[in-house]
Amino acid sequence: MSQDLIVPVILAGGKGTRLWPMSRSARPKQFLALIGDDSLFQLTLKRLKDPKRYGKPIVVTNSEYRFLVAEQAQEAGVELEAVVLEPIARNTAPAIAAAALIAAKNGPRLVHVLASDHNIRVDDAYVTAIDTATAAARAGRLATFGITPTSPATGFGYIEAGQKEASGAHLVQRFVEKPNEERAKDMLATGNYYWNSGMFLFNTDVFLGECAAFAPEVLDAAKNSVDNARVDLDFVRLGEAEFAKSPDISVDYAIFEHTKLASVAPSPIQWSDLGAWDAVWKESECDADGNVARGPVNLYNTKNSFVFSESAHVAVNGVEDAVVLVSEDAVYVGKLTDAQDVGKVVKDLMKNPATAKLTEEHRTSYRPWGGYTSVLMGERFQVKRIFVKPGKQLSLQKHHHRSEHWIVVRGTAEVQIGEAKQMLRENESIYIPQGELHRLSNPGKILLELVEVQTGSYLGEDDIVRIEDTFGRI
Incomplete structure (x- = not known):
């Protein structure tokens, strides 16, 4: 990757609840197609497909979403520089610091930090805002993007702009917490305030220097977690014990509200954080x-x-x-x-054990090999629809408390039971005894679909003993 290209850093670990019931912790809004046919994460990736401006993105997420990130990036036709896995949620400051350190491993770089779940129209105004922030970053500033307000919104923080700089950005006078409506109207009347978008563009050396000055504990934790990171398939797992020592703090509070190097690039663009269904x-x-x-x-x-x-x-x-x-x-x-x-x-649902699961998982759960839908559950039995992508296979596994019956309804299945393997086609079925090693594969070119009937004393997903797994989940 050329050192002159901007490195996009996409933050994709959020578990938003305000778009329930579609958005849940197992598959939150950034991975849903809410505007058009692509997910918000994929729309973000496609905004960055500018080889003259951007290099390969770095995505920061958590382990639960790693295969979603990889799969949706592949579908969008975007090659990633790295998928960095946070071992524990510690807000944006340590996540950005770790990504900046990884981006700068071969020298200082320009980094563009952006969320994975915002909707932005790419037009001339957007390109101008990017160019302004880039010029400010090349001049040693920490640039943030200030969205030109269209209403006295109370759900956003604001940035007060000061003197204009040579780059076209302005000095940041101060950051303002989410105001009440009257205060928001007063700020809009001045024409000097912008919505805080949560997007940033900076040189890694400058950012890490300010991090050392104003948030040394964050920087130490990020450095140590990167130094102790391990590669797992296509993912970079940050050191858990080291990352956990970081304060739980946003980059705004940790750095931008203290630094004298903050600039705001006016951004009169169509932007929404899609924070609720009305948005x-x-x-x-x-x-x-x-x-x-x-x-x-x-x-x-x-x-x-x-x-x-x-x-x-x-x-x-x-x-x-x-x-x-x-x-x-x-x-x-x-x-x-x-x-x-x-x-x-959602908060009320989470308080009740009988409804808490509705905020966590969908009836259809996605896995790197495909997924399954829970169709019917009763006492000592469960019926599922299982779908397996072409060329994919599940882990070699066994269950202590249940047996399974598989009926192929579409495609071709290769089934291993013990040491024996056999092919099943549509309308054919097979029985997997409790405790028997087994594996399901799709050797075909179309989606494999099965009806699975589980019977036994316990039918939880944690009754899986994996012996071998293509996706490193042992």
């Missing part, structure tokens, strides 16, 4: 009545509403300002203008 509605294409409908949906006499179904057919009649969300196993209905309250609903 997704605003960013989507509405019909003549102001509605957005996604999935199997029919609307009648309905206005200014957002209806999204992943499963059942939904008919909505005679409502206004509504949000209706139907996932495989949960339904949310509320006012679109109260979309921020979804987070409160």
Whole structure:
């Protein structure tokens, strides 16, 4: 990678809950297709496919999302420089510091830090903002992107701009916490304030120098975790004990609110952090009545509403300002203008053991080889749909507490039981006794689908003893 190219650093470890029930901790909003056919993470990757400006991205995420990151990057046709796995959540300061150290392993670099779950329109204004921030970074400044406000929003922090610099950026006078509406209106009236986008562009040496000055504990933890990192397949696992010693602190609090090198690049761009369903509605294409409908949906006499179904057919009649969300196993209905309250609903669900799982997992779970959908569960039995991608295989494994019956409904399966292997085609089935070593593979060129019936005294996903695994999960 050329030293002159900017290294994108994408932060992709968040577990947002305000877009429940579609977004859950096992597959949060950055990996969902909320605007168009690509996930927000993939849209972020595609914004960076500019070989004259950017090198290969570094993605910082956690272990749970590593295969999602790798798979979606491959689907987007983007080669990654590294996928860095945080062993524990410690906010943005240590994550960015570790990524900066990795980016600078062969010398100082320009780094562009950005979130994986924002929606940004790439146009002339966006390119100008990038060029302005790049010029500021080359002049030794820590550039942040200030979004030109379009309303007195109370959900964002603000940046007050000072004197204009030669780069076209401005000195940062101060950062302002999320204001109330009256204060936000006063700031907008001055024309001197910007929304804090959470995006940054800087030289790694400058950033790490300011980190040493204002957040030495963060820098020490990041350095030690990088020094003790280990490579696991295509991933870089930071040293757990070392990374855990970092303070849990954002880069704004740790560095940008203290440094005298902060600049803000005015960014009059179309930008949204998609923090709630009303933001997704605003960013989507509405019909003549102001509605957005996604999935199997029919609307009648309905206005200014957002209806999204992943499963059942939904008919909505005679409502206004509504949000209706139907996932495989949960339904949310509320006012679109109260979309921020979804987070409160999720907190209540998490408090109850009977509903907490609804905030964590979907009925369909994705794995690096494919995934499965829970169809029916009863006492001592469970029915699943299993799907395996062409050329992929599950781990060689066994179960202590259950047996399994597999029926192939699409494609061709290679099944290993003990030492024996056999091929199964559509409408053929096989039985795997409890405790028997077995493996499922898809040697074909189309998706393999099976119906699995589990029977036994315990049917949890943790009843898997892996002997061999292509994906390093032993």
